[in-house]
Amino acid sequence: MIPDILFVLMWLSTPVIWIIIIKVLQGNILRVSILSALLFFILLFQYVGLPILYFGFDEYRLSEVYDEALILKISLFTILSTSLLLLGALASRMIFGKLQKINYLEADSTDPPGLIFMCIILFFICCSMLILFVREIGITNVAGIAALGLVDSSESITMLRSSMTNNFSGDYSLYELFFEELMLFTLFILFSIKNKTKSFLFNLLKLIVLIVTTISLTISAQKAPIMELFFGLLFIYFFRNYSGKVSMTSVILFSPLAVLFLVLIYQSFMGSENLFVAFTSVLSRTFTGTIHPIYVYLEYFPFYRDFLYGLTFPNPLSIFDFEPVTLTQEIMAWNNPNEAKLGIVGSMPTIFWVEAYANFSIEGIVIISFIIGFILFSIDKVFLLFKHNSLFIAYYVWVILFFKDLSQAFFSNFFLSPDFIVVTLIFLCFLLVSQKGRIILN
16 A cells, blocks of 8 residues: 555656756746657656556556556656656756747748748659559558548558558658658648738648648558647647747647547547547557557566667668667567567557667666757757747757657667658758858847
């Protein structure tokens, strides 16, 4: 009984300390930034569900996640890593100072006329890559279309999703760069521009890009990408109307719509019996489903495999003498051997500190969490030097969403990330063209 009470007290009190640190870092806890967004998603996906699993309230996962001691270990490691992440950010603040405020100026004085034209060109390139991808896999093999019952397919949705992503015969990451990341970036730019003249053609363009982007994010029948769109547009709304501060009124109004949309998507893609079952599945997936993989990793290391000592890190051009381990797929195959035998190549990503643990044990969590916090705050400081126009806001929101994936992805995915490099280069290119070869700092 006493250990349970101590667990609850620890779970309730720790976020209060984190929020105080965020206030010190940026002056306002409701301000949207790289670190505040990452902390929000860690709380949402990796923290809120801890007592649900600890006390066995989620019957769906109770058969696989039942060891209280292991759940307590997950809780302690999550608290340790998140606290050190924020301490690393504090160290960066001591050197570079706190984050400056976003100053979103009027569009007519900052948004160049050529920006929309450049967006249209980029949008058509993304659409072309989307069409090429669909042609390569075949329309009947598109998981999202099959899930909606628009085509007949002999394969399961899980198999189709595997064939489109992890088990795709070509370079899926290249296609994904265009029809997900760059498509989203284009959408964010268009919705960041203040359309003061209420142009019908511009509003029509935004609607078309929104519809196509929604389709491109759901063709693989994955649920997570569509939330990138929702949160991205919500963040842009906060920057445009509240200088980057979260409007709780807007959150209260929009949240039910987002949940309803997620429930409908989940029912379509997962074949839930009814809306209530889909709703409970969404809750389970959100609050405990993202913690479940951590449980599997801590079962696996170091009892079934020794620590990897950097083998999950990328090895570009085989510079170093090792073959990188695709740990997310290895764990999925170990945890789901029946699916692996059927040829389904799944993946089990999870929060960044798990990779640190799998490589270097607890010492890895301590050192890497601190370094990541230091780097993220430093990046935020650098980005805020740019002039705060619509192009910057779109890029800044994309970057926030990019780094929030640390709450559900290995940190090595962010080493020399092609997505980050390409989107940043396009941002700088648009900036140079629109500002006649100059980069104007704020």
